[in-house]
Amino acid sequence: MKILVCIKRVIDYNVRVQINREGDGVVTDGVKMSVNPFDEIAVEEALRIRERGEAEEIVVASIGTSASQQQLRTALAMGADRAILVETDESLQPLASARVLHKLVEKEQPGLVLAGKQAIDDDSNQTGQMLSALWGRPQATFASKVALDGGKATVTREVDAGLETIEVDLPAVVTTDLRLNEPRFVKMPDIMKAKRKPLETIALADLDVEMPPALEVGAHMPPPQRQAGIMIESVDELVNALKEKGVL
Amino acid sequence: MTRVLLIAEHDGAMLNLSTAKALSCATAIGPTDIAVFGNDAGDVCAAAAALSGVEKVLNVSRPENAAPLAAVLAPQIAELAGDYTHVLAPSTTFGKDVMPRAAALLGVPQVSDIMTVEGERKFQRPIYAGNVVTEVSVPAGCIVAGTVRTASFRAASNSGSAEITEVSTGAGLPDHSRYIGLEAQASERPDLQSASKVVSGGRGVGSAENFALIYSLADKLGAAAGASRAAVDAGYVPNDMQVGQTGKIIAPDLYIAIGISGAIQHVTGIKDAGTIVAINKDAEAPIFEIADIGLVGDLFSLVPELEARLG
The missing domain is CATH 3.40.50.620 (HUPs)
Incomplete structure (x- = not known):
């Protein structure tokens, strides 16, 4: 079986994001970029499935500028076999990304597609679901456990009420939640080895994707802030203050 | 229209x-x-x-x-x-x-x-x-x-x-996905997502056993019990108690944060709460920057004292 893993280049998890001077985006110049953490979990899960002997090939794909090669190389260093970059200078929204990925799925015919449940930049949480809809295949989102058995996957999902289990026929799209696994650290020799692994670049225009309507994105603003309140010295004061506010 | x-x-x-x-x-x-x-x-x-x-x-x-x-x-x-x-x-x-x-x-x-x-x-x-x-x-x-x-x-x-x-729908439905079941955490307490009061513990609580303090106060108040990601990652409580960007985003009338430092990812999950109370031994903890009422001190003495005062 072949696994296709979708990854996105995003501002690193540890960076304190700042709105740009124009107020129409965030500052990206000189900012550390990384593989979206949920996508890194997806890469790790693919590797573990292959290590169990349940998959033969892992292909990682990304959509973005040539700079996304860096994140694809990281996934190759983790252990993926080859990479595909759909190159574009435009920033695609989830439905457009899903249509692009659908083209790759038709070309690659994977038995399983793995992706992060959301990217930590726009927090949309849509692309995996949209891809499975376009593909007409099952989706198992927010996975915290994935077990493959022949042509089926049993997936435990982190839902608000607890842990939900569903069974889906393959091929399917599985999106990963935080607790699915802990991604491995990349070792230096693997980074060197990854440089020689195949990385194919396809121009977005060559995929002949019909671009869907997109949201118009306007002003970027800081969120409404809470103000610090009062500091008190004792439990008595706390109880009185809560009674005054009418919450006790 | x-x-x-x-x-x-x-x-x-x-x-x-x-x-x-x-x-x-x-x-x-x-x-x-x-x-x-x-x-x-x-x-x-x-x-x-x-x-x-x-x-x-x-x-x-x-x-x-x-x-x-x-x-x-x-x-x-x-x-x-x-x-x-x-x-x-x-x-x-x-x-x-x-x-x-x-x-x-x-x-x-x-x-x-x-x-x-x-x-x-x-x-x-x-x-x-x-x-x-x-x-x-x-x-x-x-x-x-x-x-x-x-x-x-x-x-x-x-x-x-x-x-x-x-209303009936005519759409053809796929049979490639099957529901197996839901394993809900059995709890007598109100649902975290919809409770009007929530008591949460963080890494400062120190252990799964010590979370009894949090549960006890929550029960006294008729509140739901929550936790920070640090407490979940430390294994003190299950993940469905997690409040924050990677857990549940909630807006109770009263939120009591105990032993929670107030990392941005936690604050994101509570900033629409009515009144936020923070109890923490570190006076410099960022949680005090957004709390309506802050109390600096040892949670192991303050929490039982608060519970006792609630009669």
């Missing part, structure tokens, strides 16, 4: 409170119908019909709808959406799962986590873990598909009496 279809979240027996919250967003846009996808979920339909501001409840009852499978519900949502200008769901794991699938079938973009309604097609939503708010507009000619950040809206009240109509 603007018409909104809101997808109800329920477990077959009870309507989830997220529906009443999302309804307040929906009615701020226009006249709203609620669709209940279920299998003989009559009680859920009745509860939806009792919400104020609902025009009509669509009861879409068929055996396949017994469990909330996105692949089964999405084609039916897309089918019904044709009669509406907007289709919304709460931004819970239910809505996040099903709505993008429906939007893709409709060929329209989705607005995730609507915080405010700026116009019929214009909304504010959080990005970058809530560190930035952005304004987005849905182009003319598209059905507006969206999920509603429930912590940003108050629940609609229960003074309505909408008509309930049986």
Whole structure:
């Protein structure tokens, strides 16, 4: 079986994001970029499935500028076999990304597609679901456990009420939640080895994707802030203050 | 003419409170119908019909709808959406799962986590873990598909009496996805997502055993019990108690944070709470920058003292 893993280049998890001077985006110049953490979990899960002997090939794909090669190389260093970059200078929204990925799925015919449940930049949480809809295949989102058995996957999902289990026929799209696994650290020799692994670049225009309507994105603003309140010295004061506010 | 279809979240027996919250967003846009996808979920339909501001409840009852499978519900949502200008769901794991699938079938973009309604097609939503708010507009000619950040809206009240109509859907449904079951954490306490009071513990609580302090105070207050991601990662409590960007985003009237430092990812999950109380031994903890009432000291003496004072 072949696994296709979708990854996105995003501002690193540890960076304190700042709105740009124009107020129409965030500052990206000189900012550390990384593989979206949920996508890194997806890469790790693919590797573990292959290590169990349940998959033969892992292909990682990304959509973005040539700079996304860096994140694809990281996934190759983790252990993926080859990479595909759909190159574009435009920033695609989830439905457009899903249509692009659908083209790759038709070309690659994977038995399983793995992706992060959301990217930590726009927090949309849509692309995996949209891809499975376009593909007409099952989706198992927010996975915290994935077990493959022949042509089926049993997936435990982190839902608000607890842990939900569903069974889906393959091929399917599985999106990963935080607790699915802990991604491995990349070792230096693997980074060197990854440089020689195949990385194919396809121009977005060559995929002949019909671009869907997109949201118009306007002003970027800081969120409404809470103000610090009062500091008190004792439990008595706390109880009185809560009674005054009418919450006790 | 603007018409909104809101997808109800329920477990077959009870309507989830997220529906009443999302309804307040929906009615701020226009006249709203609620669709209940279920299998003989009559009680859920009745509860939806009792919400104020609902025009009509669509009861879409068929055996396949017994469990909330996105692949089964999405084609039916897309089918019904044709009669509406907007289709919304709460931004819970239910809505996040099903709505993008429906939007893709409709060929329209989705607005995730609507915080405010700026116009019929214009909304504010959080990005970058809530560190930035952005304004987005849905182009003319598209059905507006969206999920509603429930912590940003108050629940609609229960003074309505909408008509309930049986609706059947003709969409062919896939059989490639099967529901196995739900393992819910058994708890006598109120549901974290909808509780009016929440008591949460963090890494400062120190161990799973010490969380008894948190549970005991929560029970005294009739509150739900929550935790920070640090406490979950340390193995003190299960993940479904997690409050924050990677857990539940909540807006109780009273939130008591005990031994929680106040990392941005936690604060994102509570910033719409009514009153925030912080108890922490570190006077420099960032939680005090957003708390309405702060108390510096040892939680192991202060929490039992507070519980005793509540009589």
